[in-house]
Amino acid sequence: MQPSDWAQAFEDKLKPLWLSAIGGDNTAYEQALELIASRLRGYFARRLQAMPSEVEDLVQETLMAVHLKRATFDPAYPVTAWVLAIGKYKLVDFWRRHERTGDLHDDIDQVGANELVASEPDEGTDHDLAVLLQTLPLAQRTSIELTKLQGMTAVEAAKESGMSVSAIKVNVHRGLKSLSKLIKQ
């Protein structure tokens, strides 16, 4: 297959899933995010060849951004173009953060042995999800735990916690934003 055929085939797989997802189909959303993660992995791996251990962290940071900024997607354009534009923005941000500490200038002989080995493709370097959730303010943590870990709807979670439905929704959003800041390297 030509590279452009592959890209089109990928978009043809992703777009219908994504359109269902933003309409509220969470099963389609999970599948779409898995596809997006694999695409981002390839995108970052090519551009971070000197730092393969950073790839998965960037994938996760970009996935959070994809989730938080879903409202900026325009169905008139390809999903892949939108996803990669977000990825590029996060990559540029990554370079900006790492320029100051001189991370880019490691001599290959001085790189530790554990950094030379590529980590599990699916595993970020730090930040256990459960640990991160514990650091969130109570309202945000509760909202996320009830709706996303225990799978309750917003209405059920409101009953369980005593918060209003809108407070649950607002705190889920804020909690994800906080998580997003925490997983930035």
Added chain:
Amino acid sequence: MKTSNLIHLLATNSEPVDPRAVTKSLAWPLGLGLLASVLLSALAIGVLPAEAFVLPAVWVKFVYGVALALSLVALLSRLYRPGAPTQPVIKWPLLTLLVMTLIGFAYLMFTPESQRAAVIFGRTWLACPWFVLGLSLPALAALLWAARQLAPTDLKTTGFATGLLAGAIGALGYSFACPETSLTFVAIWYTAGIVLAGLVGRAVGPVVLRW
């Protein structure tokens, strides 16, 4: 953490997306900014007497402000969306600026030479750009605040375009109070104020719009 765990977290019970989010993020700041611009202009400077609104100059100012604002809304709607092409819409604000410049130039050419300096400088050329800038600030603050929900990938350009839009709103408010009738004056000094607002937006954008 494992990425698949993060994905599962994000996908579980996620809220459907509001398809009008970008539109809303422009609409309320513009409404609020315009209201503030007109009110401040009326209170701080004073609305022109009713007779002034018969003159074409006031209406040229209104049309200029509205045309510029609409063309910048079209541009910003793209700038807020990662990957959306801006090339097709960049021509509209540029065209609006060009047309106003040509109108100002033509007005100057049709003015007898002895009156040209008055037509260029009027009585308020020094103050006008700063009034336009000042009146644009509420719109600028509101627009930048709303833009934080969105995802502009070019922060300097987005800041600049946001500033220009706020400037157009400032210019619209100033049109209610500005005594000048020369179209050359409008082309030069209103534009100067709008560009000043653009520069403020461009400076502040990379700080405020980061996500």
